[in-house]
Amino acid sequence: MLTLRQMRYFEALASARHFxxxxxxxxxxxxxxxxxxxxxxxxxGVKLVERSRSGVFLTRKGEEVLSRTRAILAEVDQLEQSARASSGTLEGRIRIGVIPTLAPYLVPRLVPHLRSVYPAIEIELKESxxxxxxxDLGEGLLDAVVAALPIETEGLSTxxxxxxxxxMAMADDERNILMSPLTEDQVDVEQLLLLEEGHCLRDQALAVCSTAGKRRLVSFGATSMTTLLQMVANGMGMTLIPEIAIATEASxxxxxxxxxxxxxxxxxxGLIWRRSSPRERDMEALATAISGCADDILQAAAA
Amino acid sequence: MLTLRQMRYFEALASARHFxxxxxxxxxxxxxxxxxxxxxxxxxGVKLVERSRSGVFLTRKGEEVLSRTRAILAEVDQLEQSARASSGTLEGRIRIGVIPTLAPYLVPRLVPHLRSVYPAIEIELKESxxxxxxxDLGEGLLDAVVAALPIETEGLSTxxxxxxxxxMAMADDERNILMSPLTEDQVDVEQLLLLEEGHCLRDQALAVCSTAGKRRLVSFGATSMTTLLQMVANGMGMTLIPEIAIATEASxxxxxxxxxxxxxxxxxxGLIWRRSSPRERDMEALATAISGCADDILQAAAA
DNA sequence: TAAGCATGATAGGAAAATCCTATCGATTTT
DNA sequence: AAAATCGATAGGATTTTCCTATCATGCTTA
Structure with a gap:
C-alpha cells in the first residue's frame, strides 16, 4: 500500500540526492x-532512483513519480491548512498574554475550562x-492580553x-494595631513592600497609599506576588494584595x-486585543470564560 | 501525521454513512x-462527522475535507497507475551524447530511424x-554516450x-603523388591538419601518423570535420577522415x-552508459539501432 | 597498493501503529 | 420492557516502522 510517509521520504531523497x-x-x-x-x-514495481557512486539520480519514472508526489503532498498540505483554519469559535491556536500578578491565580482555572469548552483550542500563554x-499584541505575537485597565494604546479594543x-496583607503576628477596615492614610509607606519596576500593581500600590510628603521607599522589588507575600509573612513589611490572589496565597x-x-x-x-483582529467572536467567548473563572476564584476567596 | 489510510477510511465512511x-x-x-x-x-483539530441516532453526517468541515480527500486519493491512484504502466523499450526521454566527429554523420540517420521504430521516444542530444x-554521464545528465573506445572511467558499461x-583526405588536384594504398610512414606530419585539443580524432590521427622524429605540427586546430575538409580542399594540407564521414564530406x-x-x-x-542504470534494455535497443544506421552509412560510402 | 572514508544495504531487536475480538452505553425498535 | 442497532472503549495480538550496529563496495588518500 502506497503511503504518504513513503512519498515524503521520496520527496526528501529527490531534494537531497543523498540517502x-x-x-x-x-x-x-x-x-x-x-x-x-x-x-x-x-x-x-519500478526503480525510482539510481544509486551510483557519484550520487543518487532519479530515473525517468522517478522524475514522473516525483512530480506527482509533489503535487499530492502540496494538496495534503492544503487540506491540513484549510481544515485547521478555524472557522468556529475558539478553534485553533490562540496566544494569550497575562500579567504576572494575575496569571498564577487565573490560568490554572482558565486553561482547563477553555480546553473542555473548546476542545479544538490550542492555547499559548505568555506572562509578562x-x-x-x-x-507583543501590537506586533502580532499575541492575540489577546489580560491586564489591568485602563490601556491607552491606539488600535486596541478592550x-x-x-x-x-x-x-492589605501583613504578618499574622503583626504588632501593628491597625483598624479594620483600613483607611489609606494609615499605611506607613516606609513599611510597604513593592514588586519590581514595571509591574502595574507596584504603581497601583503607590497610588493607593499616597506617598505625598513621605521620604524613602523600600528600594528592592520582588519578582512575584508569592515572593512578596513570603517577605510579608516573615515580618519584613506589608503589601497590597489583589483579592484574586488571596485564596491561593493566604493558604x-x-x-x-x-x-x-x-x-x-x-x-x-480587562481583555485587550487588536481592533483589526477578525476574531471578535473568539474575544467574546474568551471574555465570558475569563469572567466566569474570576467569579469562581473570588467566590472561593470570600469563603 | 495525516495518512492516506485515514483518508481512505474517511472516504469510505463518507460513502457508507455508517461506521x-x-x-x-x-x-x-x-x-x-x-x-x-x-x-x-x-x-x-476538527470534527469531520457528526454521529447522531439517524446516521452519520459530515460536518461542514467534513464536506470540505472529503472533497479534498477524494481529489488526493484520485491523484494517488493515477500515480500508481502511471508508475505501474511499465514503460516499454525506448519510451520517454533518453539523453544521448555524441562526439563531434560522429554526430553530423550519424545523427541525421539515427534520429528518424529511432522515431519510426519507437514512436514514444523523446530524444535529447548533446554534442561534445x-x-x-x-x-555528464557520470553526473546523470546523460543516459548514454556514443564515442570512440576505449573508455577508461569506472562505473561505466560499454x-x-x-x-x-x-x-587520408587530400586535395583532388593534389600534387602529392602518394601510393594507394598508403602506408603510415608516407604521411608528412607537417602537412597534417588537426582538430582542436580534446577531440579524440586528433589523438588518433597523431597516433596513426607516428610523429617520432618529426618537428612541427600545424598549430591551429579546426572545430569540426567539415571545416577541416574545407581546409584540405583548399590545399592547406591533408587530414585523417573516418569512413563514416566520407559519404557526406566527399560530396x-x-x-x-x-x-x-x-x-x-x-x-x-561504442555505446557507453552507467553500469548502475536500470535501462539495460534501452541500451540494447539503442546499440542495435546505431549499429544498423552506421552500416547503412558505411555501405553508402563504399558505393 | 593498502588503509581510510563515504555511502547505501542488511540484520536484529525495540518501539509504535494498527488491528481484532469482546463488550459497553446509549438509543431505537419491537 | 426486551431486543436490536450503532459507535466507543478495553485489552491484547500483529504488523509496521524505526534505530543501532555492521557490512560491502567503490573511491580517496597516504
Missing amino acids: GKAAELVHVSQPALSAQIMEMENHL VTSRLVA KPLFSDRFY RNAIRIVPFAAPEPAREI | GKAAELVHVSQPALSAQIMEMENHL VTSRLVA KPLFSDRFY RNAIRIVPFAAPEPAREI
Whole structure:
C-alpha cells in the first residue's frame, strides 16, 4: 500500500540526492528512509532512483513519480491548512498574554475550562508586564492580553472583565494595631513592600497609599506576588494584595488580610486585543470564560 | 501525521454513512475504522462527522475535507497507475551524447530511424568531446554516450557498435603523388591538419601518423570535420577522415580519399552508459539501432 | 597498493501503529 | 420492557516502522 510517509521520504531523497541527508531532512535514520524507498519501489514495481557512486539520480519514472508526489503532498498540505483554519469559535491556536500578578491565580482555572469548552483550542500563554504584552499584541505575537485597565494604546479594543479589590496583607503576628477596615492614610509607606519596576500593581500600590510628603521607599522589588507575600509573612513589611490572589496565597503564608474602608480601592481587569483582529467572536467567548473563572476564584476567596 | 489510510477510511465512511459498513468497504473492523477517523479528527483539530441516532453526517468541515480527500486519493491512484504502466523499450526521454566527429554523420540517420521504430521516444542530444560527455554521464545528465573506445572511467558499461576505418583526405588536384594504398610512414606530419585539443580524432590521427622524429605540427586546430575538409580542399594540407564521414564530406568538397594499406587503422565506436542504470534494455535497443544506421552509412560510402 | 572514508544495504531487536475480538452505553425498535 | 442497532472503549495480538550496529563496495588518500 502506497503511503504518504513513503512519498515524503521520496520527496526528501529527490531534494537531497543523498540517502543520509534526506534521512536527516525527515528526522529519521538512513536505514529507515532506505527501507521506505525500497518499499515504494517494490510496490510500484519500478526503480525510482539510481544509486551510483557519484550520487543518487532519479530515473525517468522517478522524475514522473516525483512530480506527482509533489503535487499530492502540496494538496495534503492544503487540506491540513484549510481544515485547521478555524472557522468556529475558539478553534485553533490562540496566544494569550497575562500579567504576572494575575496569571498564577487565573490560568490554572482558565486553561482547563477553555480546553473542555473548546476542545479544538490550542492555547499559548505568555506572562509578562503590561507594557511588554501590549507591545507583543501590537506586533502580532499575541492575540489577546489580560491586564489591568485602563490601556491607552491606539488600535486596541478592550472589554472589562471583572473588578479586583485590593487588600492589605501583613504578618499574622503583626504588632501593628491597625483598624479594620483600613483607611489609606494609615499605611506607613516606609513599611510597604513593592514588586519590581514595571509591574502595574507596584504603581497601583503607590497610588493607593499616597506617598505625598513621605521620604524613602523600600528600594528592592520582588519578582512575584508569592515572593512578596513570603517577605510579608516573615515580618519584613506589608503589601497590597489583589483579592484574586488571596485564596491561593493566604493558604500558604501566615498572613493577615485586612480590607480597606469604602470606597475600596480596586483594579479593573480587562481583555485587550487588536481592533483589526477578525476574531471578535473568539474575544467574546474568551471574555465570558475569563469572567466566569474570576467569579469562581473570588467566590472561593470570600469563603 | 495525516495518512492516506485515514483518508481512505474517511472516504469510505463518507460513502457508507455508517461506521460498520465503511469498515467492511475497506476490509477492516469497525473499531479500527473508528480509531482512524478519530485520529484524523484529532490531528486536524476538527470534527469531520457528526454521529447522531439517524446516521452519520459530515460536518461542514467534513464536506470540505472529503472533497479534498477524494481529489488526493484520485491523484494517488493515477500515480500508481502511471508508475505501474511499465514503460516499454525506448519510451520517454533518453539523453544521448555524441562526439563531434560522429554526430553530423550519424545523427541525421539515427534520429528518424529511432522515431519510426519507437514512436514514444523523446530524444535529447548533446554534442561534445568525450571527456565532457563522460563527465555528464557520470553526473546523470546523460543516459548514454556514443564515442570512440576505449573508455577508461569506472562505473561505466560499454558495448562496441562498429569499426570506423580511417582514410587520408587530400586535395583532388593534389600534387602529392602518394601510393594507394598508403602506408603510415608516407604521411608528412607537417602537412597534417588537426582538430582542436580534446577531440579524440586528433589523438588518433597523431597516433596513426607516428610523429617520432618529426618537428612541427600545424598549430591551429579546426572545430569540426567539415571545416577541416574545407581546409584540405583548399590545399592547406591533408587530414585523417573516418569512413563514416566520407559519404557526406566527399560530396561537398573537392577531395580525394586514399585508403591505408592493411592493417587499416580504425577507431572503434561504442555505446557507453552507467553500469548502475536500470535501462539495460534501452541500451540494447539503442546499440542495435546505431549499429544498423552506421552500416547503412558505411555501405553508402563504399558505393 | 593498502588503509581510510563515504555511502547505501542488511540484520536484529525495540518501539509504535494498527488491528481484532469482546463488550459497553446509549438509543431505537419491537 | 426486551431486543436490536450503532459507535466507543478495553485489552491484547500483529504488523509496521524505526534505530543501532555492521557490512560491502567503490573511491580517496597516504
